[in-house]
Structures are given as structure tokens and as C-alpha cells.
Amino acid sequence: MGLFIGIDSGTQGTKGVVLDGESGRILAEAYAPHELIEGEHGLREQDPAWWVEACRSVIAALMDSDGVDSSAVRAIGVSGQQHGFVPLTEAGEVIRPAKLWCDTATAPPQCAAITEAAGGHEAVLKAIGNSVAAGFTASKVVWLKDNEPENYDRLATILLPHDYLNFWLTGERRTECGDASGTAYFDVANRRWSTELLDAMDPSGKLLACLPELIDSDQPVGVVRPELAREFGFGSDVLVSSGGGDNMIAAIGTGNVVPGVVTASLGTSGTIYAHSESPVIDPQGELAAFCSSTGGWLPLVCTMNVTVATELTRRLLGLDTGGLNALAAEAGAGASGVMLLPFFNGERTPALPSATASLHGLTPSNYIPANLCRAAMEGATFGLRYGLDVLLRQGVRPTEIRLVGGGAKSALWRQMVADVFGCPVVRPVVEEAGALGAAIQAAWCALRDGGERTEIADLAARYVAMAEGGTVPNPGDAARYADLYQRYLVLDRALRPVNG
Known part of the structure; x- marks a missing residue:
């Protein structure tokens, strides 16, 4: 079956594993820490370039590990901290540091304003199935509009942290429903962007055009860019799976799929x-x-x-x-x-x-x-x-x-x-549930892309084990x-x- 890389990019650092699809063994693990920008009134931010640097370091360390053949890698899966806001220009440049899930500087005024503009709590719940919770992405986007209008004018794409790493790996601006559902502008029941909430955030209609393409969880975002494939010793056809938010991918890594x-x-x-x-x-x-x-x-x-x-x-x-x-x-x-x-x-x-x-x-x-x-x-x-x-x-x-x-x-x-x-x-026997879950999802994506109708529950049963006692x-x-x-x-x- 080949090898599958799982990447888990969290607040404190990036973890990675290599899963042997045939034996189910973890062949290598690696870790790189992240810095954190902290300030008054709940400010918590990170430069997305730090995630890329950490991810590059982790993949390189994994490929240098004994028993790992980089040419046998078939797919990569990425898990990322939920709710973060990565603003990009049309050219794909990061406009400012990403606001994180734990950034509460945006919470009280922006959450209240979005909820009121959308018609109140019950209307919001009907539209998206969630409230506009503190920490969700929506308030961060409106914070940018209210506090940094020049940066907001440059905004062409809104990505979540795992989406940004997928963008770095493939050049494609896509996302999937799991991570998207933590934005507070996604209709979870119907699996679509919510125009009601987007209009409440900005009635100009700008935001819908800023959102990435939605793909299914078993679909690839794309293939690893040629220059990165050469850097890591990959073949030319290594897939990058849809990935997801850290909780969604950790669910896979703990067998929480039934x-x-x-x-x-x-x-x-x-x-x-x-x-x-x-x-x-x-x-x-x-x-x-x-x-x-x-x-x-x-x-x-x-x-x-x-x-x-x-x-x-x-x-x-x-x-x-x-x-x-x-x-x-x-x-x-x-x-x-x-x-x-x-x-x-x-x-x-x-x-x-x-x-x-x-x-x-x-x-x-x-x-x-x-x-x-x-x-x-x-x-x-x-x-x-x-x-x-x-x-x-x-x-x-x-x-x-x-x-x-x-x-x-x-x-x-x-x-x-x-x-x-x-x-x-x-x-679980494997403690890094996020990284393992990302690798399992990568295997699922690669098998389905190759025409095999493998179920994720079967793969989780095969690769996830609980410790005795x-x-x-x-x-x-x-x-x-x-x-x-x-x-x-x-x-x-x-x-x-x-x-x-």
C-alpha cells in the first residue's frame, strides 16, 4: 500500500508520523515547535510562515528517518488547529498574522454584531446549526474589516490553518466540510456556505468570493508541488488529502468514526x-x-x-x-x-x-x-x-x-x-491521534482515488488500537x-x- 504521512499542526507545534499502510506500524515521528504572539485583551496570533517552516522541518526529519523510503510515500494528510483566520491576497500572499482559535480580542463586539445583523440567536441557529461562538472564524474576519480596513480591502481568500498548509503543499485553495463547519458561516446540515451569515458579516457580498472551493472528505486537494516533491524525495504523484480540523482528524485517529x-x-x-x-x-x-x-x-x-x-x-x-x-x-x-x-x-x-x-x-x-x-x-x-x-x-x-x-x-x-x-x-496506543488520523485519512483518499471503495471505518479499525488496562x-x-x-x-x- 505504500507510506502515508500525517501532519498535525497545532498551537504549540507541528507533529508528524509516517504510517506503513501494509503493516500498520508507525515508522517515524517528528516534532517542531511554534512561536506565539500574545497581547492584551486576549490577542493570540501566529505567522503562517512559522507553520510552513515547522511542517517543512518535520517532513524532512521524517524522510531522513531509518526505514523510511521517501519514494514510497503515496499521500499526505494535514490536521490543523480549528477556527484560525489566514487572510490572503489574490497572489496568495499572507496579509497579516493569523488570528487563532484562542484569540478572544474579537469576541464580544463582533460576535454580537454578526448575530444581531443575522436576525438574532434563533435565526443564526436555523441558518448554520451553530451560534456565532467566541473564537470561531467569523468574528475574526469582521474584526479585520472593522480594525484594519486597508488589509480587508486586499483580502481575496480566507483560509483556515490546515487549508493554508494544503495551499503551501499543492497551490490549491480548497477546504472540506469538517473544518469549514467551525467558521460560523457554514450551514452544517446542508454542507454549504451560508449566504445569510456572510451577508450579516459584510452586506457588500465580497466574502463569498473569498471562500475556497468545498470538496468531500475523501477527495484530494491536489498533488504535492513539483519543487516540494523534489525537495523531499517524493514521486511526482503524491496526493494531499482534504485534511481537516484537529478535532475532526483526531476523531479518526481514535477510531471515533462510528x-x-x-x-x-x-x-x-x-x-x-x-x-x-x-x-x-x-x-x-x-x-x-x-x-x-x-x-x-x-x-x-x-x-x-x-x-x-x-x-x-x-x-x-x-x-x-x-x-x-x-x-x-x-x-x-x-x-x-x-x-x-x-x-x-x-x-x-x-x-x-x-x-x-x-x-x-x-x-x-x-x-x-x-x-x-x-x-x-x-x-x-x-x-x-x-x-x-x-x-x-x-x-x-x-x-x-x-x-x-x-x-x-x-x-x-x-x-x-x-x-x-x-x-x-x-x-489509544498511538498518542498522536491527530497525526495518525491525518495519515489514515490520506490512505483513505489515496485508495479511493485509485478506485477502491474502502470505508474509513475499516481503515480506522485496522490502524487504531487501544492500550490494554x-x-x-x-x-x-x-x-x-x-x-x-x-x-x-x-x-x-x-x-x-x-x-x-
Whole structure:
């Protein structure tokens, strides 16, 4: 079957793997970090040239690895951080740094203005299946129009981060429905751009012409440009698959391509999502009604603060990751009454973009490092449990949680998720779910392009395996956490007037 490259371009860096299509083994892995532009009022940006530099470095390292024959590469798949805004001129030049998913500088005024212009929340939900959430791409485009009109006048193409890497690889300006559904100007039920939302963003009609061509998830964007093929030692016909947003591609990499599987990610932000064969629209707008990158749908809930909370606490106390875990374990369930609402970056679910984090239940005896570590871990987990409640409200019933992300490496945190969620937890053998999922999608695309009607579920079953020895809920701690989670909800509701 040949070799397939999977690239996962995230906020912190780019990861890559080489998948042997015949044996299913990962032959090589590589990583390159990204810089981040941070500023006041929630500004978070990156120069897309950094993604290209990192991607080029990763592919070169993969091709230099022992046992990898670059001439055997058949296709590349790219996963990218969702919701980012890459503005291009007609000539394909980047106009300014890309605003990222976590950039909240655009959130309050632009989201409200778009929603009002589109006829209000219910009209928006009817048009696209989602609300105009803080962090989605739409508000970033309107921010450019409002704050940098000269740059907006030069705007000819709007790409998402993974689209931009595909553009670099192939020269083609195309996208697919999974990543497109996180823009807030895409109709997820009918899989088309929403003229209603685009007109609300700019009634001149300019924006529709700025959007890339939509392709199906099993279609190639194009072939690798000749100069890049020569640089990496590829053949002349290496395909680039449609790719997708990081959550959609990680779903593939965890085998979450059939109903009944639920994936949760303990990363910088947190996500919890499931596969569906039909659109799942939340009337309250808390669930992101995304399309998948496999031709189905991916109802998803995102929280903004997971390892954000633990990393800030770790640095504050001068600990390494092992030290934080050890102290959190020492504290025990409930952190002796200390509770953290971990809204350091605001919050998406519930929709509290201006919220701040707060500690509660402090006394002279419980205000100790161990309880702060435990409270950071528990607060982030309670936030994700709120997301699970949103999915449960829409009829999603998990039989197990497939856990990924940096936090999933902690045995303590895996046990906590099992106890708080009341559900067994398993981990994929391959931790880089995004990169693996991108490689699997690349294989799917290459096989279909060659005339084989292979199903993505069959490939996922072949290439995705779960580690032995999953984690089951501890009855005592699960009961304790059920009470603590109710306290977390009461505290959150009480502070909504302040955080909302």
C-alpha cells in the first residue's frame, strides 16, 4: 500500500508520523515547535510562515528517518488547529498574522454584531446549526474589516490553518466540510456556505468570493508541488488529502468514526465529541454542530481551560509535571474543600468569553500547594463534565471515553476522568491521534482515488488500537465526585452575573 504521512499542526507545534499502510506500524515521528504572539485583551496570533517552516522541518526529519523510503510515500494528510483566520491576497500572499482559535480580542463586539445583523440567536441557529461562538472564524474576519480596513480591502481568500498548509503543499485553495463547519458561516446540515451569515458579516457580498472551493472528505486537494516533491524525495504523484480540523482528524485517529464512541481531549483546551450519521443541533447553542472529516457529523463541546489550569499552577509552585501529579494525588478527592473555576482564558462552554478564574473554599488549613494542584486538575475535569452533560442532553450515550491529549498521560487524571464521568476510560496506543488520523485519512483518499471503495471505518479499525488496562470508576470517589460536581455547577451559576 505504500507510506502515508500525517501532519498535525497545532498551537504549540507541528507533529508528524509516517504510517506503513501494509503493516500498520508507525515508522517515524517528528516534532517542531511554534512561536506565539500574545497581547492584551486576549490577542493570540501566529505567522503562517512559522507553520510552513515547522511542517517543512518535520517532513524532512521524517524522510531522513531509518526505514523510511521517501519514494514510497503515496499521500499526505494535514490536521490543523480549528477556527484560525489566514487572510490572503489574490497572489496568495499572507496579509497579516493569523488570528487563532484562542484569540478572544474579537469576541464580544463582533460576535454580537454578526448575530444581531443575522436576525438574532434563533435565526443564526436555523441558518448554520451553530451560534456565532467566541473564537470561531467569523468574528475574526469582521474584526479585520472593522480594525484594519486597508488589509480587508486586499483580502481575496480566507483560509483556515490546515487549508493554508494544503495551499503551501499543492497551490490549491480548497477546504472540506469538517473544518469549514467551525467558521460560523457554514450551514452544517446542508454542507454549504451560508449566504445569510456572510451577508450579516459584510452586506457588500465580497466574502463569498473569498471562500475556497468545498470538496468531500475523501477527495484530494491536489498533488504535492513539483519543487516540494523534489525537495523531499517524493514521486511526482503524491496526493494531499482534504485534511481537516484537529478535532475532526483526531476523531479518526481514535477510531471515533462510528456511533457510540466518545473521545475526550485533555489538551490546552478540552474537547469531547462523538460521531453521528446525521446533524445534531443543540437548541441552546452550547454544542458545536460540526461536520466530521469523514462525511458524517461530529457533535462537539469545547472548553477553553484544561492543561492551561494545571500548567499555570505548576509554574506558580515551581513544580515539574511529576511533582504536580504527586501533590495532587496526596491531596485526595475534593482537595479538602478547595475548588477552582478554571476560566483563565474565558470560557466557550458555557459561553463566558469574559470570565476569569477563581478559587473558592479556602481556609487557613487547606490553602496548601497539594490542594491547589488537585483543585486545578478537578476544576478542568468538571468543566469537561459539563460538556459531557451537553452531549447527554442530545442523546449521546458513551460506553467508554477514549482519552487523548497531554493530560491523558497522567494515571491520576485518567482515574479522575473515569470517576467524574462515571464511565470507563481507555487510551489509544498511538498518542498522536491527530497525526495518525491525518495519515489514515490520506490512505483513505489515496485508495479511493485509485478506485477502491474502502470505508474509513475499516481503515480506522485496522490502524487504531487501544492500550490494554483501561481505567474504571472507583465507586467511592465516583460518588464523592458526583456531589462535588453539583457544587461546581452551583458555584458556576452563582458567579454568572460576574463572569457573564
